[in-house]
Amino acid sequence: MQRELVEKALAELIDDESGRPFLDTGLIRDVMVNERQVALTLLLHSEESGEEALFRTKLTEKLNAIGVQDVHIRVKSITKQEKDAIVSGAYAPKPARIPSAKQELAPIASPDSSVKFLAVASGKGGVGKSTVTVNLASALVRAGKRVGVIDADIYGFSIPRMLGVEDVRQTDKNHIVPVERYGMHIISTGFFVSEHNPVIWRGPMLGKMLNTFLNEVKWPELDYMIIDLPPGTGDVALDINRRIPQCAEIIVTTPHATASGVATRAGAMAIQTEHRILGVVENMSYYEDETGKKHYLFGRSGGKQLAERLQTELLAQIPIDTPPNDQDEPDFSTSIYKPETTNGAIYANLAQQVIKQLEA
Incomplete structure (x- = not known):
């Protein structure tokens, strides 16, 4: 799908208040084009919220008319004042456009890149893989490292919500710019699709999204790139192994025997593709009550057994807890x-x- 055709189709949706195309005013942004699929963000103020379905229908019809079979529209609610500021140009830079292939960026994952890649993997969902990702990344930032985070969990992205991120911005050269939170530079599928709509993509589309994250994002100078993988051994994990052979991995599990057993497959794939496993992180290891007594709610030794099966080490056992509510x-x-x-x-x-192992 050609970018020019998509831009022309989107330009046909006119904002009644300003009389200008939504795309030109910046009320349509974060446009991603992948073959026959288009994802975008539409900004509507509160008085227009009742017309969301109508706007979705109009946009979908216009894109269907030029051959786009799969349309993902993420709607963000803004105030009337924010909309007026965006339209006037006082709120944000010029409207984000579709990245141009002519403006090339140095591939961050090239073999001569100094960035150290670390994937966080698991055998199944619900073991706290994304929690480990953001907290490890935050700890690396506190240690003085420059850190990027790719939320590659295409179907179950959660990092934007965990970190309170809603938007992705673009530079004046139309390259995607990661969002910075807590010192981390973050990019996620969740920036480009609706949180409540399912992502129905097959292998080729997943590969294109990953390629976009690696090659079309204007990353700052980084020391580490942490990649939150989908659980299991699917297309995205295989693509990471193929595209970033220098990527190391951490395997996350809970103490439960089932989670530990399933995680063995994720580790085995890393071994088969000659990726270095730094070790295992056991999450939700126990709950410690007010008296200091530990309660092993999900069993014991799952992380240790997984590390032994993969012939690696158990790096951490993380208890069940929540951050202070400050x-x-x-x-x-x-x-x-x-x-x-x-x-x-x-x-x-x-x-x-991690620093000791990757910088040794």
Whole structure:
């Protein structure tokens, strides 16, 4: 699908208030084009929220008319004042356009890149893989490292919500710019599709999204790139193994025997593709009550057994806990543990182990 055709089709949707195309005003942004699939973000203010279905229908019809078979529209609600500022040009830079293939970026995953890649994998969902990703990345930032995060969990992306990220911006040269939160530079599928709509993509489309994240994002200078993989051994994990052969891996499991057993397959794939496994992280290892007694709610030794099967080491055992609810603090997060907490200290130690292994 040609970018010019998509732009022309989108330009036909006119904002009644300004009389200008939504695309030109910046009310349509974050446009991603992949063969016959288009994803975009549409900004509507509260008084227009009742017309969301109508806008979705109009956009879908216009894109269907030029041969786009798969349309993903993410709607973000803004205030009337924000809309007026966007339309006037006072709120944001010029409207984001579709990245141009003529403006090439140096591939961040090229063999001569100095960036150290680390994938966080698991055998099944629900073991806290994304929590480990963001907390390890945050701990690396605290250790003075420049860190990027790719949320490659295409079907179950959760990092944007965990970190309170809603938008992805673009530069004046129309390359995608990762969002910065808590010192991390983040890109996610969740920036380009609706949170509540399913992502129905097959292998080729998944590969194109990953290629976009690696080659069409204007990443800053980085020391580490942490990749949150989908659970299991599917297309995305295979693509990471093929595209980034220098990528190391951490396998996340819970102490439960089933989770540990399933995680063996993720580790086995890394071994078969000659990816280096740094070790195993056992999440939700236990709950410690007020008296200091540990309760092993999901069993014991699953992480240790997994590490033995993969002939690697158990890097950390992380207890069940939640970050302090300090919502008045400017750096409050519902997902990131502060360094002075028990889990924060564990992640700091994990970060030091990663640094030691990857920078040795």
